[in-house]
Amino acid sequence: MPGTAMLAWLTRWRRRRVVRRKPLDAALWQQTLAGLPLLAGLEMDQKRELEYLTTLFLHDKSFEPVQGLVLTDADRYWIAAQACLPILGLGLEWYDGWRGIVIYPYDFVGGHAEIDDAGVVHEHDMLQTGESWQHGPVILSLPEVRNSGHCDGNNVIIHELAHKLDMLNGDANGYPPLHRNMPSEIWSRVFQAAYDDLGERVDSRIRVSIDAYATESPAECFAVFSEYFFSLPGLLQAEYPQVYEQLALFYRQQPLQRLQSAARSSASD
Numbered sequence: 001m002p003g004t005a006m007l008a009w010l011t012r013w014r015r016r017r018v019v020r021r022k023p024l025d026a027a028l029w030q031q032t033l034a035g036l037p038l039l040a041g042l043e044m045d046q047k048r049e050l051e052y053l054t055t056l057f058l059h060d061k062s063f064e065p066v067q068g069l070v071l072t073d074a075d076r077y078w079i080a081a082q083a084c085l086p087i088l089g090l091g092l093e094w095y096d097g098w099r100g101i102v103i104y105p106y107d108f109v110g111g112h113a114e115i116d117d118a119g120v121v122h123e124h125d126m127l128q129t130g131e132s133w134q135h136g137p138v139i140l141s142l143p144e145v146r147n148s149g150h151c152d153g154n155n156v157i158i159h160e161l162a163h164k165l166d167m168l169n170g171d172a173n174g175y176p177p178l179h180r181n182m183p184s185e186i187w188s189r190v191f192q193a194a195y196d197d198l199g200e201r202v203d204s205r206i207r208v209s210i211d212a213y214a215t216e217s218p219a220e221c222f223a224v225f226s227e228y229f230f231s232l233p234g235l236l237q238a239e240y241p242q243v244y245e246q247l248a249l250f251y252r253q254q255p256l257q258r259l260q261s262a263a264r265s266s267a268s269d
Contacts, residue, residue: 015056015092018055018056018059019052019055019056022055022058022059023055024051024054024055024058024077025073028073028074028077029051029054029077031074032074032077032078032081033047033081035078035149036078036081036082036149037149037150037151038082038085038149038150038151038155038230038231038255038259039081039085039149040258040259040262040263040266041258041259041260041261041262041265042258046088049088050081050084050085050088053084053087053088053092054077054080054081054084056092057080057083057084057092057095058076058077058080060092060099061080061095061099061100061101062099062100062101063076063079063101063103064100064101064102064103064137065102065103065105065142066102066103066104066105067104067105068105069103069104069105069142071103071142075103075142075145075146078145078146078148078149079101079103079140079145079157082148082149082155082157082158083095083157083158083161085158085230086158086161086162086165086226086230086251087165088251088252088253089251089252089253090251090252094165094168095161095164097135097168098133098135098136098137098138098164099137100136100137100138101137101138101139101140102137102138102139102140103139103140103141103142103145104139104140104141104142105141105142105143106141106142106143107127107128107129107141107143107144108127108128108131108139108141109125109126109127109128110125110126110127110128110131110139128141129141129144129156130144130156130157130159130160131160132160132161132163132164132167132172134167134171134172138160138161138164139160140156140157140160141156144156145157150231151231151232151259152231152232153210153211153227153228153231153232153235154211154227154231155227155230155231158226158227158230158231159223159224159226159227160223162222162223162226162227163219163223166219166222166223171219172219173218173219174191174195174217174218174219174221174222175187175188175218175222176222176250178250179249179250179252181249182246182249182250186246187246187250190240190242190243190245190246191218191221191222191225191243191246192218193242194221194225194240194242194243195214195215195218195221197240198210198212198214198215198221199215202215209235209239210224210225210228210235210236210239211224211227225240225243225247226247226251229244229247229248229251229255230255233255233256233259234256234259234260237256244256
């Protein structure tokens with residue numbers, strides 16, 4: 001058996017073994033699904049895939065609470081389920097290359113860089129709710145984690161995991177590895193236009209519906225737009241329909257249709 005085929009076989013075997021030996025707690029998993037509105041409307045096969053990915057994510061990643069924090073199994077399930085939503089149509093290998101998830105009991109102090117009009121980079125410390133390191137851990141604030149999962153455009157877990165996907169091309173620059181059916185020039189044109197438009201509106205003090213943090217950099221633009229794509233897709237589609245279309249192609253999901261269908265089903269009950 002060729003080396004690549006052997007490696008793929010071993011990976012599948014290991015994953016089946018993990019899922020068989022360390023299944024999710026059924027009651028806690030159902031509680032997690034019921035408590036996360038942004039997961040509403042998943043088809044049965046999508047729920048099975050999310051459960052599969054979450055099982056492997058919990059096994060493969062190391063949850064590291066700090067400063068005396070006690071992390072519950074419910075917290076781990078909460079984080080893992082949302083972390084696996086972006087890769088529901090991609091696969092767990094998109095999260096290869098890192099292992100740690102550091103959880104702080106409160107917001108934490110992290111480094112922040114800003115570029116002034118002259119192009120000079122200024123670095124300073126500021127309170128953070130999340131951070132992703134190249135080849136390193138994802139860092140999260142537990143209060144912000146527990147505030148995630150709603151359909152409100154704010155999701156620190158998806159934000160930081162979007163950075164991890166972005167970094168697969170080497171840098172966090174708003175340009176993750178694209179699929180073969182996605183011309184890079186279209187992605188660049190669409191995101192640059194949205195980034196410029198949002199920046200101009202913020203600079204002109206025009207009220208915007210999307211978090212102005214997206215104007216910090218192309219990397220933050222991709223991460224913030226990913227938050228909206230999964231947790232408030234109707235707004236993103238209304239404001240920047242071409243961005244929504246590109247993200248639907250990249251993530252291989254249609255959260256707007258899914259959440260609208262779930263809302264209609266709920267209204268008819």
